[in-house]
Amino acid sequence: MLNDALLLAAKDLRVERRSRVLTGQVLPFGLIVLILFGFGISPDRRVVEAPDRTVLEQVAPGLFWLAVLLSALLALGRSFAIEAVDGNLDALKLTGLDPAGVFLGKALAIWLELLAIELLLGVGSLALYGATITHPLLLLVTVLAATTSIAAAGTLYAALASGLRVRDTLVPLLVLPVLAPVLLGATLATEAALFGPAGDGWPWAGLISTFAVLYLGAGMVSFGVLLEET
Amino acid sequence: MKTGRCSVSLQVMSDLPVVALDGAVSLISGFPALAGADLVVEQGEIVLLEGPNGAGKSTLLRLCAGLAPLHDGAGTVLDCDLSSRPARRRVRRQVGLLAHASALYDDLTVEQNLRFWAAANRVDEPAIEPAMQRLGLAERLRDVPVSGLSAGQRRRTAMAVIVCRRPRLWLLDEPHAGLDRSGRDLIDDLVLAAIDAGASVMLSSHEVERASGLLDRSSGPSRAVTVVGGQVRC
Structure with missing residues (x-):
């Protein structure tokens, strides 16, 4: 299963490296979203409860994770678009690859792509919104857990929609509600990582870690049936 | 057996x-x-x-x-x-199925496609090169992205996958x-x-x-x- 996962992930990353959709389209899209969010909020406005902080700085975690989530939708759509065309999904079924391995491989490729997106958008957020990191370990755990949740749940629902003609519009409808708790938890944990206290963030980091494990498990168990029905 | x-018997004659x-x-x-x-x-x-x-x-x-x-x-x-x-x-x-769709990744080269599908089908590496030679893919088409192939060349590449699978x-x-x-x-x-x-x-x-x-x-x-x-x- 792990060998199958690595094979699929390597293939997806090779496709990405040659097509440059991530670097040429998804990353610029995420940056544009970050900049547009910034336009909507005055950079001089201060938080009433914490006058040493700007409103933009205060909402930076939520804006960052929203930008990540919107960029992830593009990456997920792309990940299954390459399988849906030209009979590739049927060819995958003919290989006898372990469906759980296929799921893990697709999710792993998305996970790595999302980490690259988050790195760039994180730097962009710090630069544009003026936030600073005070608890890096909490931030690291939050990022890893939230990214795993987005990759796992996104892969599962993108696969569900992949056989449909309306998949491009259906994937956001399916994925966004499912990932709403992850967005909430990641935002609050990131807020704690930026402004403290760290103790406020760890329960949220734990919650999204639980979601990550649940989504991974659900994907590994159900992906075979999903693949069969698409 | x-x-x-x-039956999962691999006996060919039956x-x-x-x-x-x-x-x-x-x-x-x-x-x-x-x-x-x-x-x-x-x-x-x-x-x-x-x-x-x-x-x-x-x-x-x-x-x-x-x-x-x-x-x-x-x-x-x-x-x-x-x-x-x-x-x-x-x-x-x-089984080996050659359908209307060629089941190839457009962004990958002919060789990358063959190597991926061979690995996915548990085909030994040494089987790939002879299949490419047989289908006329081993020379100038080897490193060409599939998106750049003609319909006939795509067909040959898809057939090479089946030849590898035997x-x-x-x-x-x-x-x-x-x-x-x-x-x-x-x-x-x-x-x-x-x-x-x-x-x-x-x-x-x-x-x-x-x-x-x-x-x-x-x-x-x-x-x-x-x-x-x-x-x-x-």
């Missing part, structure tokens, strides 16, 4: 037919694409499927590949019961489509070589003259059947 409803369909019904979006098809294909036999568009030829090939479901009737392929989902999965690993049952849907004369001759030679090696072949073709010539040249048994209205007529 029997496991569940599917008295059992490779394909045995009895009143097979397969529905596509509720429509009976196959409506009681009967067909037997023996070891080492070539069966040509003739018939108009929409007659059910592609569905018949997909059924035999374990991709289309068997809704009614009975069917076995390579001693695996098509009504059982796990058995259908086992069928898939033992399946027991070849299922070829319009294998000559999009190919020039030398490409068509090459496909015929590959089919005949597969028959000589003990495989069975089912192919659909609108090019009756060429396909009939292929049947005549086969060293094994061969025949043409007509698929009409989702049924097979001998």
